[in-house]
Amino acid sequence: MTTAAPVRSGVAPQDPRDPHNPRARRRRTLRRALPLYVAISPFYLLFAVFGLFPILFSIVLSFTDWDGMGDMSFVGLAQYQFLLSDGRFWNAVGNTFIIWFLSTIPMLFLAMVIAFLLHQNIRFTKFYRVAFFLPNVTSMVAMAIVFGSVFSDTFGLINSALTAVGLDSVPWLSSPWGIKVTIAIMVIWRFTGYNAIIYLAGLQSIPTDLYDAAKVDGASLWQVFFRVTIPMMRPIILFTVITSTIGGLSLFTEPQVLLGDSGGAGEAGMTIVLYQYNQAFTQFDFGYGSAIAWALFLIAAVFSIINWRLVSGRGDDAPRRSSRTKEARR
Incomplete structure (x- = not known):
């Protein structure tokens, strides 16, 4: 005679296929939204490469002495x-x-x-x-x-x-x-x-x-x-x-x-x-x-x-x- 496995903390485990499971709902929402994110991703990739990166890089450059060819030398607030x-x-x-x-x-x-x-x-x-x-x-x-x-x-x-x-x-x-x-x-x-x-x-x-x-x-x-x-x-x-x-x-x-x-x-x-x-x-x-x-x-x-x-x-x-x-x- 077999006995059922004890339930921890008095809460029955949720079936991942249950439509009312929060994890299942999040996965369904992600699957629905994924094509939308893929559709708008080219703009954000181009902005990150040609917009965000130059802005952040210019902040770093303002604390250096660099002629575009040799090594950068950090000069702090000298500029x-x-x-x-x-x-x-x-x-x-x-x-x-x-x-x-x-x-x-x-x-x-x-x-x-x-x-x-x-x-x-x-x-x-x-x-x-x-x-x-x-x-x-x-x-x-x-x-x-x-x-x-x-x-x-x-x-x-x-x-x-x-x-x-x-x-x-x-x-x-x-x-x-x-x-x-x-x-x-x-x-x-x-x-x-x-x-x-x-x-x-x-x-x-x-x-x-x-x-x-x-x-x-x-x-x-x-x-x-x-x-x-x-x-x-x-x-x-x-x-x-x-x-x-x-x-x-x-x-x-x-x-x-x-x-x-x-x-x-x-x-x-x-x-x-x-x-x-x-x-x-x-x-x-x-x-x-x-x-x-x-x-x-x-x-x-x-x-x-x-x-x-x-x-x-x-x-x-x-x-x-x-x-x-x-x-x-x-």
Whole structure:
């Protein structure tokens, strides 16, 4: 006569084929999800190889002295210490911020005005949208060559027009401020239409009842723009300010094609990314180039946080003030 095996802890073992077994459910879920993970795995593999690995490797490089050929030598924080005392780096930082200020504020204002006008009932709206967005998809290298011809000191179209009306020519590409203004105009020309399309999408999401109420109250077009459109567009404005800040601090193609690796006269067009490119791929100082890259990341992060606080701060306080006002009226 045989006896059943004792059950430990008073719990009967679960059959792995039981559909209510947690392990069986996890295996079934894994089998169902496995094809989905396999389908999206190429993106993550490519990102790991060409995105994540270079980022992590650049962190390691910033603590070394390496020319890309010999052995790496660990130098600790020496690259960052030299960066803090590097006058050329701080000159590039100053140039970048000046160009950002000259380009971003007029660009976003013009983009908002263009989007507001395109949002009205006008003819050929689709044509205008394509026309304003076209500069963003145009080759920047080709347009930098065109801008170099337009703003040339000797045979440029701008100076020819100024001379024709009796004015003095402007040294656009040979003076510090001329170089900065030229690069800023290139940035405005390229990204105004892009931001206008984003603003237009935000305008189309605003309820039309607000505009109807403003018209009933007798508000003018500019009153509607500043008192209805701008407050409702605050999240979109915040997005464009942050993206434009990151893009403005990462300027490279415009000064590099227009002025060359030297950054023009007196390095007036030397931006942070152009200086990083020179150090890494001209001087072959990959360690210092990586340190500049992470310094740029820190500057962009801090500047984006400041912009986020300035643009969204009052918008976050508005509901509190309105609720306090309603309570006071009660």
